[in-house]
Amino acid sequence: MPPSLERRPSRLEYLDSKGQKLDVRAHQRTYQGAYVRTCLGCLTFSLLVMKLFSKEFMPLGMVYQVYALLLCLVALLRSRNTDIYFINFNDPNWHDNYEIDPSEADTIPGSEDQYYFKTSGNVVLWLILIGFGCYITLFILLTTV
Numbered sequence: 001m002p003p004s005l006e007r008r009p010s011r012l013e014y015l016d017s018k019g020q021k022l023d024v025r026a027h028q029r030t031y032q033g034a035y036v037r038t039c040l041g042c043l044t045f046s047l048l049v050m051k052l053f054s055k056e057f058m059p060l061g062m063v064y065q066v067y068a069l070l071l072c073l074v075a076l077l078r079s080r081n082t083d084i085y086f087i088n089f090n091d092p093n094w095h096d097n098y099e100i101d102p103s104e105a106d107t108i109p110g111s112e113d114q115y116y117f118k119t120s121g122n123v124v125l126w127l128i129l130i131g132f133g134c135y136i137t138l139f140i141l142l143t144t145v
Contacts, residue, residue: 027078028079032075032079035071035072035074035075035078036072036075038068038071039068039069039071039072039075040068041068042064042065042067042068042071043064043065043068043069045064046061046062046063046064046065046068047061048061049061049064050062056145057145059141060138060141060142060145063134063137063138063141064134066134067130067131067134070130071127071130074123074126074127074130077123078120078123
């Protein structure tokens with residue numbers, strides 16, 4: 001018996017519109033694409049530094065490896081949580097899974113669009129701190145080499 005040629009059902013079936021599904025898929029392309037490409041670029045650069053240059057530059061390559069692995073971790077966490085950005089206010093327990101500013105919580109349920117988009121501001125702040133920390137470390141290491 002030949003295998004079935006039917007497509008598997010989407011795990012995003014709970015979303016009401018095709019627009020919401022397209023938004024989620026765009027987020028997946030971003031986190032599985034751009035973040036992972038940046039991670040691979042940093043890993044490649046770190047290996048290049050560690051292989052081509054002398055032992056004095058080994059810590060610089062290690063800093064880039066740590067940076068790349070942290071980026072990869074962020075990309076993994078973001079891609080696993082991509083499909084939960086649309087809050088369904090029809091679900092009686094929606095507030096258990098999401099953080100909302102109290103001033104926004106009063107206005108959203110009465111709006112025409114019953115979904116609230118949660119931004120990635122916390123992740124962006126973590127990426128800024130990680131990048132800033134790595135570049136400070138690189139600067140300190142470069143001044144000592």
